[in-house]
Amino acid sequence: MKELIDRIIIQQLGHDPQSWPLTQALYLLGMLLVGMVLTTFGAVFAGLLSWWERRIAARIQSRIGPNRVGPQGVLQFIADALKLILKEDLIPSDSDHILFRIAPYFVMTGFILTFVVLPFGYRLSPTNMNVGLFYVVSITALVVVGILISGWSSNSKWSLFGGIRAAAQVVSYEIPAGTVILVPILMAGSLNMHEIIRAQGGAPWDWFMFQTPWGYASFFILFVAMLAEGNRTPFDLPEAESELIAGYYTEYTSMKMGLFMFAEFIEIAIIGALFTTLFLGGYNLPYMSDAGFAFPGGTTVALPHVAVVLIQLVTFLVKVMLVCSFQILIRWSLPRFRYDQVLRFAWKFMLPVALANLTLTAIVLWSHLKGPM
Amino acid sequence: VKVAYERKRYWNEPTLTLWERSYLPEIVRGLVVTSGVFLRNMGRWISGRKGALTTYYPEEQRADFAPINRGKHVLTQRPDGRPQCIACNMCATVCPAKVIEIEAGFDPDDVAHPKFPVRFEIDYSRCIFCGLCVEACPEDAIRMAREIPSLPSANRHQMWLGLDELLAWNPQKDVAKPYPPGPTTRRTP
Numbered sequence: 001m002k003e004l005i006d007r008i009i010i011q012q013l014g015h016d017p018q019s020w021p022l023t024q025a026l027y028l029l030g031m032l033l034v035g036m037v038l039t040t041f042g043a044v045f046a047g048l049l050s051w052w053e054r055r056i057a058a059r060i061q062s063r064i065g066p067n068r069v070g071p072q073g074v075l076q077f078i079a080d081a082l083k084l085i086l087k088e089d090l091i092p093s094d095s096d097h098i099l100f101r102i103a104p105y106f107v108m109t110g111f112i113l114t115f116v117v118l119p120f121g122y123r124l125s126p127t128n129m130n131v132g133l134f135y136v137v138s139i140t141a142l143v144v145v146g147i148l149i150s151g152w153s154s155n156s157k158w159s160l161f162g163g164i165r166a167a168a169q170v171v172s173y174e175i176p177a178g179t180v181i182l183v184p185i186l187m188a189g190s191l192n193m194h195e196i197i198r199a200q201g202g203a204p205w206d207w208f209m210f211q212t213p214w215g216y217a218s219f220f221i222l223f224v225a226m227l228a229e230g231n232r233t234p235f236d237l238p239e240a241e242s243e244l245i246a247g248y249y250t251e252y253t254s255m256k257m258g259l260f261m262f263a264e265f266i267e268i269a270i271i272g273a274l275f276t277t278l279f280l281g282g283y284n285l286p287y288m289s290d291a292g293f294a295f296p297g298g299t300t301v302a303l304p305h306v307a308v309v310l311i312q313l314v315t316f317l318v319k320v321m322l323v324c325s326f327q328i329l330i331r332w333s334l335p336r337f338r339y340d341q342v343l344r345f346a347w348k349f350m351l352p353v354a355l356a357n358l359t360l361t362a363i364v365l366w367s368h369l370k371g372p373m
Numbered sequence: 374v375k376v377a378y379e380r381k382r383y384w385n386e387p388t389l390t391l392w393e394r395s396y397l398p399e400i401v402r403g404l405v406v407t408s409g410v411f412l413r414n415m416g417r418w419i420s421g422r423k424g425a426l427t428t429y430y431p432e433e434q435r436a437d438f439a440p441i442n443r444g445k446h447v448l449t450q451r452p453d454g455r456p457q458c459i460a461c462n463m464c465a466t467v468c469p470a471k472v473i474e475i476e477a478g479f480d481p482d483d484v485a486h487p488k489f490p491v492r493f494e495i496d497y498s499r500c501i502f503c504g505l506c507v508e509a510c511p512e513d514a515i516r517m518a519r520e521i522p523s524l525p526s527a528n529r530h531q532m533w534l535g536l537d538e539l540l541a542w543n544p545q546k547d548v549a550k551p552y553p554p555g556p557t558t559r560r561t562p
Contacts, residue, residue: 059414060407062426333407334400 005030034126038115046265047077052321053265053328060332084258092155092251099153104252104259106146111266113139118273119193121283121312122290132193133185136274137178140229143263144170147238147248150260154251162247165339166238170229172343176350177225183218183361184208184278197282209279214361219279221354226274228342230267233331235342272323273316280319283312431525443502444521445534446495447542449514456540458514460490464506472496473506493539497524498532518542 005026009017017023051066051074058065066073091100117132119125129135144167151163185191187208188199200207208215228235231247239247246252249260276282287295288311292303303311337345393399417424428435438444449457460477476492483489506515524532 056411059411059418059424062410062414062424064425064427064429329404329408329411333403 039112042112042115042266045269046262049265049269049324051076056328057332081258085255087254089254094155096153099149103146103150103153104256106149107143107263108259110140110142111263111270114270117193119197119277119282120316121309124309124313128194131191133191151248156251158244158250159248162238162244166231166248169237169342172346173225173228176346176354177222177229179354179358180218180221182358183214186361186365193277197277200281200284202281202284202286202288207279207281214357217357225350226271230271232327234334234337236336237339237342240336268324268327269320272320275323276316276319283316285315431523438519440519442519443504443517444519446539447516447518448539449516456490457512458490458493459486459512460488463509464515467505467509469503470499470501472499493536494533496533497522498529
């Protein structure tokens with residue numbers, strides 16, 4: 001981004017970025033622009049995902065689902081958001097007003113900020129952070145703070161129980177998730193999202209998921225842990241409708257509640273993006289390089305950079321949608337765990353398996369290392 | 374014969390096998406079931422058939438209404454097509470939801486039934502379909518039919534049905550019970 005703005009300043013405006021006084025202002029403008037584009041993209045994607053989930057759920061339950069607004073009901077999310085905005089914004093009089101107001105923004109920010117490093121295509125991510133994966137894992141920890149705050153500040157038993165459950169569950173599952181996320185890092189040798197994707201190939205057998213048995217195992221361990229961290233069924237105890245109304249956001253109304261819902265759907269998308277990056281080869285397509293396609297018969301198709309990036313973007317989003325659809329299928333198939341089962345599963349099964357998996361991977365990779373031990 | 378103590382067996386005793394208790398195969402089985410239903414319904418939609426069990430109201434209506442379903446009101450007619458209603462207001466009086474509004478007219482030519490409804494309107498947004506109006510009617514002028522009216526609309530005033538719709542019921546027989554012959558003068562329309 002910085003290089004791009006520098007180049008624009010030099011070539012289009014004819015100034016030296018080092019000495020031109022408006023350079024910083026242009027940087028700021030660029031950042032704002034990227035932020036708005038990403039947030040809008042996230043909002044639209046999450047909205048479409050909500051429609052997608054409702055339609056799939058309807059198919060599974062032999063219903064029809066939303067189909068009135070727009071073709072096949074695609075624009076349903078706009079109507080929903082409009083309705084939420086028009087609703088009265090109630091704040092319970094006994095709640096902690098300040099905390100109650102800021103809680104949804106913690107949840108939102110935690111998810112929106114992960115977009116900063118998501119690799120949508122070659123060079124198509126807002127920043128190319130060399131600790132990208134670590135950044136994702138740490139910034140999503142902000143979400144549980146928001147959930148806790150909302151559960152506490154609502155001054156309602158349902159919210160409080162939801163917040164407590166979310167805290168226990170998310171903190172428990174972050175340990176196996178953090179352990180098992182080291183496996184693709186070991187395999188790629190980098191924390192950079194782009195490096196991890198580059199270490200994989202286009203064909204499915206070049207993906208980390210199918211390269212090795214421990215990659216395969218860690219895909220499922222991480223998937224279960226991520227479902228639990230994202231409060232998705234079968235681990236949706238914090239917002240268990242049948243027990244806790246809506247869990248930690250029971251008392252929220254209007255767009256604050258909409259933000260929680262939005263965060264929930266954007267989390268599905270982020271989990272999908274994370275799995276696409278770590279295990280499913282990211283934006284790689286078979287026979288595709290940065291210059292275009294090179295098929296084994298010797299035929300090559302040269303493509304401009306923009307076309308390559310667009311194809312990669314589409315590939316990435318299709319893979320993300322596949323992972324999201326799998327999550328949705330799980331949500332509409334499985335019943336909820338009991339609270340003690342969830343925690344026992346985390347500590348007595350997930351953590352040992354994740355540790356064993358990591359140790360195995362480390363030993364195998366270490367034994368293949370060349371050079372002095 | 375005295376039976377020794379026998380432990381009572383409950384209908385909901387846990388009977389999971391080891392295979393089921395290992396959880397994972399059952400998860401996979403559940404996913405297979407739901408995705409099977411999903412694919413079947415999706416295939417039906419794609420091939421132009423209906424992949425849902427629900428009725429797509431108001432475009433579709435259920436075909437399985439009971440024959441005695443109280444769907445909407447109908448006003449019966451005399452053999453010459455005039456409403457049998459004599460605007461006595463008994464249905465409007467007995468109606469617990471107070472949804473029937475009748476405006477009576479006077480026809481001096483019809484000696485037997487000088488009162489007739491000029492306006493007969495029912496508010497279906499409030500009607501509870503109890504059928505008391507049918508019970509109260511002394512003339513068998515109002516009945517309830519199996520069909521349901523097409524009401525969905527963006528305007529609540531569209532939920533009023535008037536004489537034109539209530540009189541649209543034209544069954545082949547039993548239009549009205551035959552009246553004893555008497556000094557009735559037919560009103561020419």
